[in-house]
Amino acid sequence: MNAELNPDAVITATGITKRYGKHTALDNVSFTIGAGRIVGLVGPNGSGKTTTLKAILGLTPFEGGLSVLGRDPRTERELLMNDVCFIADVAILPKWLKVKDAIDFVAGVHPRFDRARAEQYIATTKLTPNMKVAAMSKGMVVQLHLALVMAIDAKLLVLDEPTLGLDILYRKQFYQNLLEDYFDEQKTIVITTHQIEEVEHILSDLMFIENGRIVLAASMDEVGERYAEVMVEPQFVAVASALGPISQRTVFGKSVMLFDRADRTQLATFGEVRTPSVADLFVATMKGQPQ
Numbered sequence: 001m002n003a004e005l006n007p008d009a010v011i012t013a014t015g016i017t018k019r020y021g022k023h024t025a026l027d028n029v030s031f032t033i034g035a036g037r038i039v040g041l042v043g044p045n046g047s048g049k050t051t052t053l054k055a056i057l058g059l060t061p062f063e064g065g066l067s068v069l070g071r072d073p074r075t076e077r078e079l080l081m082n083d084v085c086f087i088a089d090v091a092i093l094p095k096w097l098k099v100k101d102a103i104d105f106v107a108g109v110h111p112r113f114d115r116a117r118a119e120q121y122i123a124t125t126k127l128t129p130n131m132k133v134a135a136m137s138k139g140m141v142v143q144l145h146l147a148l149v150m151a152i153d154a155k156l157l158v159l160d161e162p163t164l165g166l167d168i169l170y171r172k173q174f175y176q177n178l179l180e181d182y183f184d185e186q187k188t189i190v191i192t193t194h195q196i197e198e199v200e201h202i203l204s205d206l207m208f209i210e211n212g213r214i215v216l217a218a219s220m221d222e223v224g225e226r227y228a229e230v231m232v233e234p235q236f237v238a239v240a241s242a243l244g245p246i247s248q249r250t251v252f253g254k255s256v257m258l259f260d261r262a263d264r265t266q267l268a269t270f271g272e273v274r275t276p277s278v279a280d281l282f283v284a285t286m287k288g289q290p291q
């Protein structure tokens with residue numbers, strides 16, 4: 001995720017700062033996202049996720065450098081939008097909207113929309129052209145949304161809490177379909193969500209943001225190499241603790257410690273070692289940050 005190493009980056013941010021009055025929402029943020037990546041931007045409420053996405057989409061002014069698909073979103077937003085698709089919250093389609101109106105609308109506003117592709121996808125569902133959003137189950141709304149999104153040949157898909165308000169089955173379905181029917185190596189997806197557990201299996205990269213700063217940016221492979229969680233046997237708790245785990249918790253009476261860049265061979269002598277879940281890593285990382 002290093003800018004210098006990746007000249008073909010889809011997004012390169014160098015020192016982005018965004019202030020709302022006296023409040024600094026983004027504080028000198030730098031990161032790089034390459035093509036074919038699925039990046040999870042994860043952070044607590046108010047940490048700057050939406051502000052980052054707005055900067056990428058050219059929806060807010062800011063200081064610093066930002067290149068998205070080779071363009072500056074501040075000055076070339078219109079051209080950029082030919083190659084970018086943005087979804088915020090699938091649960092907000094208006095109730096009166098019919099399937100066919102939704103297709104007409106997107107066909108009218110997006111130059112890369114392939115109507116036939118959307119209709120083909122809809123034909124595989126229970127949706128019919130005259131059905132209104134009001135008459136759809138939440139899962140059907142998701143399918144409509146997906147049909148619209150997947151028919152747009154965008155290079156960059158930006159998803160801001162896309163499954164808010166949906167139950168677990170439909171959230172899973174959304175991500176599964178996204179991965180199976182939409183994603184390919186020419187595309188890049190940036191996604192923010194609070195439901196990390198549900199997206200972690202589709203992510204290729206993680207970015208943790210806290211108080212407007214990126215506190216972790218790594219590929220999932222790097223995360224797997226760098227972090228280890230150990231279920232420490234009681235007799236080794238003191239010695240393991242002395243190695244300085246970034247977090248320590250108790251599960252069913254056993255001490256679970258999370259280590260950053262520790263020697264795995266040594267850790268294995270304390271108990272069972274595994275890669276932490278993104279959610280546990282997130283909690284541990286946030287605890288270590290100054291508030």
Ligand SMILES: Nc1ncnc2c1ncn2[C@@H]1O[C@H](COP(=O)(O)OP(=O)(O)OP(=O)(O)O)[C@@H](O)[C@H]1O
Nearest residue numbers: 020023024025043044045046047048049050051052
């Ligand atoms: N239009 C605005 N005017 C003033 N302050 C704002 C504005 N938009 C965002 N902020 C502030 O900037 C900070 C970052 O907000 P942002 O919406 O990016 O957070 P977020 O990580 O997306 O949060 P959430 O998970 O709650 O959606 C917050 O402190 C927020 O109050």
